[in-house]
Amino acid sequence: MKPAITILAVTSCLFAATVATTSSKTLTNFNSLTVSEMCALMPWDTSFLRPNTCDHWVRCPDKDNALEEGSCASGLYYNKELGRCNLADGVSCPYYGEETTTNTNVCANEVDGTFIADTTSENCRGYILCQAHKSIKANCPNELIFNPTSRSCVYSTQYTCPVTNKRISTPACRGVANATRLAHDEHCEKYYVCIDEMAEEHECPVQMAYDVNHGRCVSISEVTCYATAALPEPENTFCLDTETGKALSGYFADSESCSAYYICDEPVKGVHDKEPKHLECALGQYFDYVKLSCRDRLNVRCLLDRCMGNSMEYVNVAGDCQSYGRCSNGSTVGTGRCPDGYYFDERSQGCTTTNHNYIACSA
Template sequence: MMRASGILSLLFVASALGGVIEDFEYLSVEDMCGLLPQDTSLLRPSTCDNWVRCPNSLEAAVEQGACASGLYYDKDLGRCILASSAKCPYKGLGATEQAKNYCANETDGSFVVDPSSSDCRGYILCKNGKQIRANCPNELIFQPTSRSCVYETQYHCPKSSTKRSDPACRSLPNNTRLADPVHCDQYYECVSDLLHIRSCPALSAYDAALGYCVNVSEVACYETAALPEPENTFCLDEATGSARVGYFADDLSCAHYYICNKPKAGKHDTEPRHLSCPLGQYFDFEKLSCRDRLNVRCQLDRCVGTNLTYVNVAGDCQSYGRCSGGATVSTGLCPSGYYFDERNQGCSLTNYHYIACSA
């Protein structure tokens, strides 16, 4: 089970890393800045003395520059310093290491150890002939035999004396954030040149331009990132803040109902079962049963979920509603002394006192 769980974790992280993140060093400066907060300054990838400053507003342009002779750009200080005092992440980076294909003899979708990882968290996903580098989630390391992320107690990591930076973080200052190109409620952060995935708190998402999480209603996501589906709060009593447990009528349809299970870890059921009564029946909350729709009092649109043309109107047995497309489009009134009979689809002298239309 640990192997299966680890592989699922790998798939999650690798899918999130897909696309522009692993190719960050090869993007145009404009596309780099699209992933970064406004006014971020960085070392231009594959150089030691060129820098980029991202726009500080939507109207501004990317600024680029080069250090004077004898100087290198220090990404954390954000300025040029003496080359002898600077540490350039691209100086001495072997072309052989960059070009080596660790997926050459692997099948598509395989996970292999990343030899450039100094803390055993790194791994490589072989996808469509490309090498996608990623890290195991926090507190986990990559086990090369099982090819999965495991706890540190399950595998002894042979520590390397050489620390290698993550390609997406080599040119970025420490603690710089990058937008997740897939999930708007997540983002990445470079910490000590290693890339970490982060999640925004509930009901918030990552604003690509601002560089931090904001309320979902105010967020400006990265152009390809999507917000998660809203959490189902039907089983949460908003008035009291407590969880609802049991069977409940759908507040949007007379013919549907929910089953709310007991809370887990103090949280209400976010995936309640949503069921439908057979055609012609409504859910009766008092009897916890699906019953003939005419025997159930429902204040919602009675045209929803029926193939009838005319229906009784709640609270008035002489009136009727005309249905079209599963909704009431107009109402009518039977002649004086007549009552609408939904079963026979017409006005009748007999008042059947259907519960559906009784006051």
């Protein structure tokens, strides 16, 4: 039989432990937020039941109205689904019976070093250490649960957790109407929907993000994200024909560099390659899309800036073998033209009577 793991033996490790959290700390710690911070998660003009009460409500601000708080008349509870106060007997209050116990200090009358089960723990791993009449929440090590009788961390074979299958609601969803949307605190393209007091994570379509004020997915260029939420990295759509929506595959010239090219893999389940290989030819070579080869730059017709990526002072000009471009820091800063009967030769960096008919400058 596996021995119980007494907490007294690991007291020195308690302060390194943290309270168990879900994927969103903001939603889990919702009840400790200010009313303004709560509203920051919700769309404009959303009304909800203030945490740990049955008759206090909050109406979030919008672009025209300020935040408003109120309380129901005597004998009424706030109905979060209807957004109004009703007779208490006809309203199911998610905080009923908690008004006077939520802020109770369970360690007020306990001696230092006392261990108590954390009744808010979802899986019996949580416990409370009393120090100076204050509560310190912590968790048992992995695979262990807290036994309130022995006040120690034990294996699941030694104690049956009575709440193992208990459904724990998301704090942020308890006081809002069903189907209320909440912002994601890390990813702007994601959001939560409260269904039966549980937060379900959803994600916006590609190139869209969740607008915290309007409570819906909008174009990334128009979105207002939650303060701590980051926008997704722009999707690489090089391998997608944006006009037809058809996925592309094969070798393609880079639209910004004569020497670079992309390799798009075959689409997977109809989805285009979002991470195409981006390669570059050796110095002095350009990518030839027709022959799918890296070739001498003078044997490739490229309409981009031919001064890019080289240290030459002058280069041939596409479409006119008598003209030349003047380079500075990898960019064309001016053009010139050889005298009649002369042609510019990029190799010799001068005008010559011989027309080499380079493809680079051919019409």
